Amino acid sequence: MRIYGVTGWKNSGKTTLMERLVADITARGFTVSTVKHAHHSFDVDHPGKDSYRHRVAGAQEVLLASRNRWALMHELRQAEEPQLSDLLVRLSPVDLVLVEGYKRDRHPKIEAHRAETGQKLIAPGDDTIRAVASDTKIEGLDRPLLPLSDARVVADFILGEVGLA
Structure with a gap:
């Protein structure tokens, strides 16, 4: 399974970038x-919902299904948070899994960066970050700088990285 991440600090544009990447890549x-x-x-x-009542009553897992979608909720009940690798094996096969967050995991990533947040880059100390998508020019960056607002350019980079270009 091909995996690529989008990481960054809070309010850096991760979710907006993820949304645009999914739309762009699926359109291809x-x-x-x-x-x-x-x-x-x-x-x-x-x-008050039935699934909530099942979960609160003590069910370990609640699977909710309709003709439009299904969702599986799993209660950890004081167990440790699962590792990303444990979650990935639960997914059905696809061409690409995009992961938002999971800064500390070792999969390849794009860092989303917005100047207005005032946050320092994560990339200089993290070799899993292969490029930075930003809304500003960044001097001295030792990896590709991509335009945060252009999902097509970022998608081209990711698809090239994972061998789907």
């Missing part, structure tokens, strides 16, 4: 899945 005829890391607790169902 490739299949894409995504994995998003959340640093906080989240819910995909809501109090």
Whole structure:
């Protein structure tokens, strides 16, 4: 399975870039899945819904299905957060998996960077970051600088990196 990440600090444009990359790459005829890391607790169902009631009652997993989609919720119940590799094996085969977040994992990545955040680049200390997509010129960068607002250019780079160009 081909895997490529988009990483960066909060408000750096990761999610917007991911959304545009998925749209661009799927428009080229490739299949894409995504994995998003959340640093906080989240819910995909809501109090009062049947699936929520099943989960709160103690179900380890709740699979919710309809004719339009299905979702599997797995409760960790104090178990450790799974590694990215453990999650990837649960995905159906696709041409490319785009991963948002997971800064510390060793898969190749693009760093999203917006000047207005005032954050320093992650790239100088991380050899898994193969290029930086930014809204500003960055002096002294030792890897490719791509335009953050041009998903086609970023997609071309990623597809070249994973052998799908």
